[in-house]
Amino acid sequence: MRVLLVYPLFPKTFWSYEKILELVDRKVLLPPLGLVTVAAILPQEWEFKLVDRNIRQITEAEWEWAELVILSAMIVQKEDLLNIIREAKRRGKSVACGGPYPTSVPEEPQAAGIDYLILDEGEITLPMFVEAVQKGEKSGIYRSDGVKPDVTTTPVPRFDLLELDAYDSMSIQFSRGCPFQCEFCDIIVLYGRKPRTKTPQQLLAELDCLYNLGWRRGVFMVDDNFIGNKRNVKLLLAELKIWQEEHKFPFNFNTEASIDLAQDQELMDMMVACNFNAVFLGIETPDEESLQMTKKFQNTRNSLIDSVQLIAKSGLRVMAGFIIGFDGEKPGAGQRIVKFAEAAAIPSTTFGMLQALPHTALSHRLEKEGRLRGKSGNLNQTTLMNFIPTRPLEDIAREYVEAFCEVYDAEKYLDRTYRHFLMLGAPTANIPARVPSWIDLRALLIVVWRQGIKRKTRWKFWHHLFGILKHNPAVWDHYLTVCAHNEHFLEYRQIVRDEIETQLAEFLADEAQLAQQKATITAIEEKQVQAV
Ligand code: SF4
Incomplete structure (x- = not known):
């Protein structure tokens, strides 16, 4: 075949x-x-x-x-x-x-x-x-009719079929499923709440395969919650450290984890020792009532700011996801998210309006309440909510666009990145020095040209870069990579604004038309009553 x-x-x-x-x-x-x-x-x-x-x-x-x-x-x-x-x-x-x-x-x-x-x-x-x-x-x-497979039998993916040069980072997966119960999450619907992990040997065989194919860049551990089964993750990390040392640290890793990572210092230290350098946390919102409402209880147990800073100080750069539009949310949620990102000094965030994804607990509840707007949800930063929220959709959309643009303001982004990297723990892995490739050098020159010469924020760029070189020199190249990320966010702000405003205008026009139709029907009914 x-x-x-x-x-x-x-x-x-x-x-x-x-x-x-x-x-x-x-x-x-x-x-x-x-x-x-x-x-x-x-x-x-x-x-x-x-x-x-x-x-x-x-x-x-x-x-x-x-x-x-x-x-x-x-x-x-x-x-x-x-x-x-x-x-x-x-x-x-x-x-x-x-x-x-x-x-x-x-x-x-x-x-x-x-x-x-x-x-x-x-x-x-x-x-x-x-x-x-x-x-x-x-x-x-x-269909598997609810049966979840044992992933210890999953073979090594056919990485050889990929055009490897086209990708910035490689993906591998250690576990599926997450023990938590966030109402909007489709991961637990697809993969269940009992995390299933591969064996350390299986994962190392995948790394061997990538290594033999010549891969030498980043690896993204795509698990939706890498630390869902902490015991098994620690078993993996113990073996991974040895593998990385034997191969002279050919890979750096990024992943996604729940915020309770901050409560396990041993786990964070093990990740850093394996050359994990960033972790994405689903923070969603600093509003505790919204976290309770959406059943993200794990985010309410400790101070979110303290947790972010503990993780960063341990040597893992934090990226965070935020959502606006939870039920019962009070006005000003967008600004509260901006303030939180500033206070916690989180450089890169993903930020979107809440969507009800198919078959999630959220979409079942909204369906019962008759609040779905009839479109299948699409977790995307440029999509209007697909259900009727408890406060005006127009207010949420406007708050969202303003907050998104503010969080990626060039100056604010540079300042947050600087503060984050000042506190970021230095790598503990003994990574041998490498000669940078021509691609790395070219990227460095472009970032220096755009951010250090062309842009109005150039003085800040140089001030912060020298500050990092002086106070935390071990992370300077990682710092510059994150500065470069704002090249994307700056442009993306306008896309978010344009697309949300277009959808909002359509939504408001539909609403006005509906209101007009209702008024006409009411007027006709009143006339009929009078005629009778
Ligand atoms: S912690 Fe993340 S993966 Fe787990 S249920 Fe919540 S949103 Fe889903």
């Missing part, structure tokens, strides 16, 4: 980081880990080609070669996914898809003409699909 694996396009989002990728001469931030895992689970006598549409188009030769097209997508990629399904069917190909979006909303790819829906986790449903194909079945839907 000749299988063409296709990864659909991402729209231009906060996560697409075009400006940063331009600096380092890469096309895409991260590879499609799901698809290379699918390729490893399918029979190895099948032949595979992989096209990431974020890198390039599918060639005519590839279309002709393929007998079967397999796609995987997240919700933000749905438009391109549906287009590829239609195109593949137009060309008479068999088409299968899976991944978070088809699993949540299978009826949409079905309506586009998909033949096989391989839903839930592939370790269970891919073998069902293979059996069906081998029996000659031309279509089918494969």
Whole structure:
């Protein structure tokens, strides 16, 4: 069987980081880990080609070669996914898809003409699909009916299928699932609340594979909560440290974790010793009532600011996610988030309006309350909320745009980054000095030219850079990388403003039209009553 694996396009989002990728001469931030895992689970006598549409188009030769097209997508990629399904069917190909979006909303790819829906986790449903194909079945839907696979049997992903030079960072996964119960979260719907981890040997085999393929850049541990099973994570980190030392630290790691990481000094120290250098925390909001409301109880147990600073002082740069629009939220939530980011000195944040993703506890509750606005949610910084909030949507949207623009104001960003890096603990891993590549040098020169010469904030840039070189010299290159990130955020502010304002204008026009229709109906009814 000749299988063409296709990864659909991402729209231009906060996560697409075009400006940063331009600096380092890469096309895409991260590879499609799901698809290379699918390729490893399918029979190895099948032949595979992989096209990431974020890198390039599918060639005519590839279309002709393929007998079967397999796609995987997240919700933000749905438009391109549906287009590829239609195109593949137009060309008479068999088409299968899976991944978070088809699993949540299978009826949409079905309506586009998909033949096989391989839903839930592939370790269970891919073998069902293979059996069906081998029996000659031309279509089918494969589900695991709530059974979660043991990921210790997952094979090493087929990283060899990737165009490695196009990616800024590589993805690997240690665990699936998260023990917490945040109301808006779809991870616990897809992967459950009992974290399942791979074995340390399994993960090291994946690193061996990447190392042998020549990979020498960053690795993103894509787990939604890397520390969901702390015992197993510590077992991994103990082995990972030895592996990194033996291989002279070829990789640095980033990941996502819950904020209770701050309560485990041993765990933070172990991560830093393995050359983890940044961690993304879902802080969501500094408003305690909203955290309680959304069942993010783990964020209410300790001071959020103290936790962020403890993690940074331990040597892990903090990135944070914020959300506006929780039920019962009081006016001024946007400004409270800006103030919090300033007080905690968090340089990079992701910030969006709350969305009700399919099948989450939040979307079930809103459906019962009749508050869904009928569009499938899309966790994206440029999408208006897909439900009716408890305070005016217009107020939330305006607060959001103002806060987003303020948080990424060039001066504020430089100041926060400076304060963060002054407190950031120095790396403890004994990483040998390396000669910087031409790409690194070129990126450095562009950042110095743009931020140190062209921009109005140039004096601040030089002041802060010298401050870091004087007070915390071990982190100067990491500091400059984070300064470079603002190249993306500065431009993205205008995209957020334009897109939210356009959607808001449409929403308000619809509301005005509805109000007009209601007034007309009421007037007609009153006239009828008078006539009677
Ligand atoms: S901590 Fe993160 S992954 Fe876990 S339930 Fe909450 S939002 Fe989901």
